[in-house]
Amino acid sequence: GAGVSQTPSNKVTEKGKYVELRCDPISGHTALYWYRQSLGQGPEFLIYFQGTGAADDSGLPNDRFFAVRPEGSVSTLKIQRTERGDSAVYLCASSLTSGGAFGTQYFGPGTRLTVL
């Protein structure tokens, strides 16, 4: 079946602009996660959704970052007033549940964000 999809695959923007990154999880997966990966490093947790609610947003770096999942499926990561330091690959993952044997996270291909 279809895996996690993310759009766009690449996004180039100018400093100060607003961007939205979209994630379509695997159908039926209730848990959704956003991570950020800088070059040469492992992914870093940003936010976790269980259904429609953000259960943990402790990884969001500041209030310029916000994410929603209004219908418990598609999620959008929103970044306001982008800065050059926001440049990274933004990864989305989903899992059937949030724990136990069905909690394996499956990742999308990521969105590469470049802030000029």
Next chain:
Amino acid sequence: GESVGLHLPTLSVQEGDNSIINCAYSNSASDYFIWYKQESGKGPQFIIDIRSNMDKRQGQRVTVLLNKTVKHLSLQIAATQPGDSAVYFCAEIFSGGYNKLIFGAGTRLAVHP
């Protein structure tokens, strides 16, 4: 596509040899560990996992070993193939919660024919 692991430690092996990739994890309270493979331009791909009540788990051509005493995890790949070339990350999950992954630094595996 995105280039992963430009500054990561590299393990170079010959095709057909066995590979061992090591990882030190950070939290003694972690109770679930996963290995991911990441190819350039792609997201991490699940390989194998292990719970803290186990010390070894085997999959197809892969084995994960867990040493909780020294907080060490290893991934063994048998008969390494060119398609195994990628960056490998270990990840841990703290006990009592949901699956918030904490990733290690990663190791690049380069397989030479």
